[in-house]
Amino acid sequence: xxxxxxxxxxxxxxxxxxxxxxxxxxxxxxxxxxxxxxxxxxxxxxxxxxxxxxxxxxxxxxxxxxxxxxxxxxxxxxxxxxxxxxxxxxxxxxxxxxxxxxxxxxxxxxxxxxxxxxxxxxxxxxxxxxxxxxxxxxxxxxxxxxxxxxxxxxxxxxxxxxxxxxxxxxxxxxxxxxxxxxxxxxxxxxxxxxxxxxxxxxxxxxxxxxxxxxxxxxxxxxxxxxxxxxxxxxxxxxxxxxxxxxxxxxxxxxxxxxxxxxxxxxxxxxxxxxxxxxxxxxxxxxxxxxxxxxxxxxxxxxxxxxxxxxxxxxxxxxxxxxxxxxxxxxxxxxxxxxxxxxxxxxxxxxxxxxxxxxxxxxxxxxxxxxxxxxxxxxxxxxxxxxxxxxxxxxxxxxxxxxxxxx
Numbered sequence: 001x002x003x004x005x006x007x008x009x010x011x012x013x014x015x016x017x018x019x020x021x022x023x024x025x026x027x028x029x030x031x032x033x034x035x036x037x038x039x040x041x042x043x044x045x046x047x048x049x050x051x052x053x054x055x056x057x058x059x060x061x062x063x064x065x066x067x068x069x070x071x072x073x074x075x076x077x078x079x080x081x082x083x084x085x086x087x088x089x090x091x092x093x094x095x096x097x098x099x100x101x102x103x104x105x106x107x108x109x110x111x112x113x114x115x116x117x118x119x120x121x122x123x124x125x126x127x128x129x130x131x132x133x134x135x136x137x138x139x140x141x142x143x144x145x146x147x148x149x150x151x152x153x154x155x156x157x158x159x160x161x162x163x164x165x166x167x168x169x170x171x172x173x174x175x176x177x178x179x180x181x182x183x184x185x186x187x188x189x190x191x192x193x194x195x196x197x198x199x200x201x202x203x204x205x206x207x208x209x210x211x212x213x214x215x216x217x218x219x220x221x222x223x224x225x226x227x228x229x230x231x232x233x234x235x236x237x238x239x240x241x242x243x244x245x246x247x248x249x250x251x252x253x254x255x256x257x258x259x260x261x262x263x264x265x266x267x268x269x270x271x272x273x274x275x276x277x278x279x280x281x282x283x284x285x286x287x288x289x290x291x292x293x294x295x296x297x298x299x300x301x302x303x304x305x306x307x308x309x310x311x312x313x314x315x316x317x318x319x320x321x322x323x324x325x326x327x328x329x330x331x332x333x334x335x336x337x338x339x340x341x342x343x344x345x346x347x348x349x350x351x352x353x354x355x356x357x358x359x360x361x362x363x364x365x366x367x368x369x370x371x372x373x374x375x376x377x378x379x380x381x382x383x384x385x386x387x388x389x390x391x392x393x394x395x396x397x398x399x400x401x402x403x404x405x406x
Contacts, residue, residue, distance in 0.1 A: 002085055003052040003075040007039060009068045010046055011317020017041045019072060021062045021156045022094035027082060028056050030075065037072070038313075042196050043320050044284075045313045050075065057085045061092040062156045093148065126153035133158040138187070162189045194282050204344045209380040212339045213389055217396040219355045219370040225402045229296060238355075239329055240300035243273045245398040246327060246350060247291035248405045253391040257324050258382055259345045265382055274323035274343060275303060279311055285343055286315060287323045331355060337373045347382045350395065351375035372399070 007017060020038040024030055036050040037058075054075025066072055074089070076082035126134070126141055130153045134141055144161050146153035190198055204210070222241060229236055250257040250271050258267045271292045274285035286306035288299055309315045326343045331354035340351035353373035360369045376392040383391075398404045 002057070002077065002081055003054055004071050005036060005048075005051060005058075005073040005075065007066050007068055007070045007072060008046075008048065010041065010044065011321055014041055014068060014317050016065055016067045017046075019060055019062055019064050019066050020045070020159075022056075022058050022073075023047075024056045025094055026056060026058055026091045030054060030056050039066070041317065043317055044315050045281075046316075047313050055079070055082045056094075057082055057089070058092050058094050059089045062094065062154075063159075093154070125151060127155065130154050130158050159189075159191075162187065163191075197283055200344060201341055204342050207344065208342055208347075210342055210377055211380045211385065211388070212375055212377040213385075213392055214337060214373065214375050215392055215396055216371055216373050217399045218360075219372045219399065221402055222372075222399050223355070223370055233297060234300075236296065236300040237303060238331075239275055239327065240296050240303055241402070242327060242329070242350075242352060242399075243275065243288055243291055243299050243303075244294070244296050245395055245402075245405060246273050246325060247271050247294075249391055249394040249398060250325060251292055252394055253387065255387055256348050256378065256383055256391045258347050259324070260347070260379075260382065261345075268324045270324065272323045272325075274326040274346075275306070276326060276328035276343075277307065277310055284310060284315065284320060285323065285326055286310060286319045287321075325349070327352065331372070337375060340375060340377045342377055342379060348376060348378040348388075348391075350392075351377070374399075 007019075010017075017039040018041075020040050022037050023035050030036055030050045030053065032052050033049045035047045036056065037048050039046050039048060052075055054077055056073060057076055058073040060066060060070070060072040074085050076085055125146060125148075127148065131141075133139075133155065134144075134153075139158070139161065141153060144153055144157055145151075146157055148154040148157070188194070222238065226236060226238060226241060229241075254267050257271055258265055260266070270290060272287045272289050273291045274287045276283060276285050278284070286309075288294070288302045288306075291299060294302070306315070306319060309319065323343065323346055325346055326340075326349040328340050328349060329352040330338060331352060334354055336353045336356075338351050338353070340349045342349050351374070353375075355370050355372045357368045358371045359366050360371070361367075362369075374392060374396060376388060376395075378388045380388075
């Protein structure tokens with residue numbers, strides 16, 4: 001019996017997604033757990049593994065909005081079953097990256113950046129939709145690799161090229177009086193994760209009264225505790241210790257672990273600390289769940305899993321939603337101080353700068369000490385200045401004396 005390929009529910013709030021592309025051609029054999037298609041929600045891009053072995057029979061084309069549970073294709077056990085499926089549900093066109101690669105290898109063509117094939121009349125092979133999209137964005141089809149049948153450029157190829165920022169066609173030379181003085185070298189569509197960032201950052205600053213407090217802490221004890229824990233097991237990141245410190249501080253200052261729902265301020269029972277990450281695809285904030293109940297090693301293990309999932313586009317909506325506080329650490333980029341923006345619907349975020357030696361006065365003498373900057377941004381509608389400052393001081397004290405976490 002044919003295996004149904006259904007759109008999975010990636011999070012509690014997910015209702016629909018966009019079917020970005022198929023990874024195999026129609027009638028191509030797929031093994032269980034091979035990536036069969038890619039879907040995109042407003043928060044995450046997900047590479048969906050095949051639910052079983054079989055011959056692919058896609059029935060929904062790439063670029064279509066699909067709902068959770070919708071059947072978008074089938075896996076046939078053999079050719080006879082595939083023919084029966086085709087009679088009931090006509091197959092749709094798919095991009096066939098593997099077939100394109102195999103054909104290119106047979107002809108000795110390099111497809112890593114190959115231009116689109118040219119038809120005898122000198123026009124590039126592209127679907128009508130792809131041509132219209134290319135014209136709208138001023139794109140040159142010669143620089144786009146087609147993944148449709150026979151190397152044909154399809155809608156998915158245009159979307160991929162736009163995401164990468166393919167240069168637009170050069171405009172004819174004009175005099176300054178006749179032409180524009182400003183032209184785009186490339187156009188990047190506001191879609192996917194970037195669209196979510198646009199929405200969240202605008203929502204954050206337009207709906208909250210944000211205030212940022214800055215302070216500085218000695219990092220000497222933080223460095224020592226990291227060295228001690230790492231000596232016993234694998235090296236742990238500073239973020240794991242800081243997440244634990246945040247969780248313990250939130251237990252002492254529950255008002256900071258809050259959010260607004262309509263006309264009600266909700267103090268959350270759980271502590272879910274998000275950690276801002278960016279691997280070149282846009283800012284994401286995976287959550288460490290129930291951080292107050294976990295050890296530093298357990299938090300480090302959670303962060304490792306979330307990082308690997310983020311790199312492989314395997315984060316679920318549950319990994320990315322329903323946080324109560326966020327940590328953003330720019331120390332790896334040599335940033336000392338910055339003003340972080342609250343990640344709504346949360347009410348506070350802690351920014352951490354790099355650790356570096358600075359001169360300080362101890363016992364009347366100037367000595368070098370490893371120090372780090374801390375910046376707390378919070379929604380002043382919910383958190384007053386004094387409680388915000390008190391929370392930040394608690395974080396600072398725990399960084400300087402980690403035993404206070406106990």
